Amino acid sequence: MSWEAVIGIEIHVQLRTATKMFCPCAIPAEGDAPNTRTCPTCLGLPGALPVPNRTAIEKVLAVGAAIGAKSPATTRWDRKNYFYPDLPKGYQISQLDLPLAEHGSIAVTTSAGSGSVRIRRAHLEEDTARLRHEKGADGTRASLIDYNRSGVALLEIVTEPDIRDGETARRYAEELRLLLRTIGAADAEMENGQLRVEANISLRPSSDAPFGTRVEVKNMNSFRSVERAIAYEASRQAEVLDAGGTITQETRGWDEGSETTYTMRAKEDSHDYRYFPEPDLPPLDIDPAWLAAIVAGLPELPGTRRARYVSELGLTEYDASVLVAEPRAAALFEAARAAQKELDAKLLANWVSGEYLRVAKEGAADPDPDQFAALVAAVASKEINGTTAKALFAEMITTPLNIREVIVSRGLGQISDTGALEKIIADVIAANPQAIADWKAGKQQAVSFLVGQAMKASKGRGDAALLGELIRAALDR
């Protein structure tokens, strides 16, 4: 029997703020000693009080505007009550029925085409502490609590059950991450746990049938695992149903090694969180002028930018999406275009998505956009050849360079003078009789070898295309 999967995604993402959500503690960094980024408020000491972080609120309002959501005129905070050692106050400050943003959507393109995923709500809350379960040298087990993460600002974004397959879920999560990074709301590094994805999955026999029993899937630590875990869970449920079984409402974890899901916990009788309005925090009025200023400050959003690169700059959909997918790359592209307005966009895009992204992924610093533009311009005008340009690029990301000056002072200009190149070619042909013999025997690769030798003899400055032409002509003689 064929089943339709119904999938909703819940994403928790750590906002990019200098301090925690309700106290002045700095956001913990990798390598901080446990419990060093804490204060009475995020430790839940007797008498401590929360004060909301304005920047966090602004970032969520910006996210709301970017997904076309509505923000209420007044919002408030609610207490979600439950006991767990990672929750120091015994309640989490969250938002129940007045989230900072509601009813937005995100456009998603998959192999099947374009569509959109509706977002039900986005709200602010505080993160919990981190628990570590350890066994001491004597075999005793202990649970250790690090409150550094306690109280860090979290944005929770919940979709409508609009998704039908793992690929769309993955693309949605990737697109949301890109949006968050583009507007500076979050770094959303999934490998550091800054972005956590949970999926609710149920099956139904047809698209007009009621929803089936849903299973929550957690522990998906990469976008790839989001796609695979959902695909696996949907097929697992189909097998159960096909065999005449029923789906148990539960939380399952994704096991990366076996590529299967496993039961983490059966759904306890639905938890009563006893939400009520947080009495320590007054309701928050969202001044329209404040919201308007936030909207006005939004950068160009990924979807708009991709469309513009295709329609205005003539880039391919693929090139446009590669550039936009990395905000730093898009920023370099924009800045370089601003510096050299006549520069060929396609060539510049190739340089950004090729050379730049390659080194950026290795952690290199960004080049100066003006000099980067000058470098690509020198390639465009054939003033320097590709080999020289790549060498200069490798240098400029570690050492500031003035490209114009360096080309002149180091004599890096490309040799396009036929006379000069022919002299080099004559020497190369004389020095490589074997290559000539190979060519005569019909081996075309001999030409490439001779071009390489000539390039070497020109100290990398020869015009590669012209060298090829001239060598062929010489051999033909």
Next chain:
Amino acid sequence: MSAELRRATAAQLRAGFGSGAFTSLEVVDALLGAIAQEDAALGAWLHLRTGEVRGEAQRADDAYAAARASGAEAVRALAPLLGVPIALKDLVNMVGTPTTAGSKILEGYISPYDATITTKLKAAGALILGKTNMDEFAMGSSTEFSAYRRTVNPWDRERVPGGSSGGSASAVAALHAPLSIGSDTGGSIRQPASLTGITGLKPTYGRVSRYGIVAFASSLDQIGPFARSAQDAALMLHAIAGSDPRDATSSALPVDAALLTLPQGDQAASAIKGKRFALPKEYFVAGMEPGVEAAVRAAVAALQSAGAVIDEVSLPTTEHALATYYIVAPAEASANLARYDGIRYGASKHGGGDLLDGYLATRGRGFGPEVRRRIMLGTYALSAGFYDAYYLKAQKVRTLIARDFDRIWSAGYDAIVAPASPSVAWKFGAKMSDPVAMYLADACTIPTNMAGLPGLSTPCGLSEGLPVGLQLIGAPWSETGLLSIAAGYEALTADAPWRAQEPTDLAALGGAA
């Protein structure tokens, strides 16, 4: 001399330190001596800073001596409470001192930080003698729910001092300190002030920062002073009031400098003329002791003869205040007290069984009966299916209560005059087996908390030899006005025989030690 120093008000102490008539150290020693002699019987204190406070007094005296050498202006410029010893209710955090909130669950807990009011009181020069006894987590009206000790009323050792700030009230009434800090969620400053014959002020919600005050019910809790005069209460309010970036519910309104110098004597008395007071009939409820009603009506008559206009008014929602309070306050408390889980601090019973066993044992044994009762009430009221019927409805009634009061202020009244407590101090144990009888003790004070208004209790006579308090309730932010009226009433009744009467068991306290 020592007896005189014990009786002095904070204002008199400040003047005497300034003139060099006596020193802060002499006062501190007199008070510590009295405490050593009498507190075994009084039971007001939970922790004393005996060692530290003498050094602090010495430093205050040095500052006065130096200032005197530079002239009167330099003395005036010193902090308004410099060298004045005070007491903190044991729910105010002070770095390095125990903070138990009267509960076993916080036994051994030492505060790692100062409450905002602690910082402000230190900045105002006050010397913190120690921490005072209270009903556990401020839940109670007699201080009998303290997990640590019984505090007696200095007017009668067989009777309660009221609560929950009974330790702070008894300490001031028994001349162990001129000033103390209390907290008032449903009457916990005004009711014990009434029962021990002193002045107690609950400021407008938001007037005083709650940062560092162990929370009972966040939307109702306010911190305020106990004193033996309106002027002294005003001095302490001036020291602790003001906006606090650490408390999102604190008001940005500036602190009124007029609190430092309220009208006194004839000037204060004559200011009563032309004042308009509302007398709400619902506050003279069935069950009110006749002696209490008589004393309050006599006080109202005194105000009237001084030229005040008194109108009987109706606050029809008064009868609903108690019931709604016992939804809202326990609901908030059920969440506020969730942090006492034995995981990070305080008494812990974790380690035996699983996590749930640890929670149950820690909280089951750490909390006393009244706290457990209120956590259960609050948890129930917030539970799925009951929220709308209880918590939401209670909040709606709360709005109606506030509207009732608004009508009074719109009609131009300067204050509401009412009893602070329907009874005088009762005997130990009289209400311990009947929670509702205990809850009714706060019937006159709870509506003010529900509406966030300022209210004070000022002594207005005796009934059966025990103090009665006159309650003044004002519009939001009208503390200076309320305290000025109280100062006027003090002046009007300065010669009343009951004013000369000191707590009747004061002498016996020392004898019993």
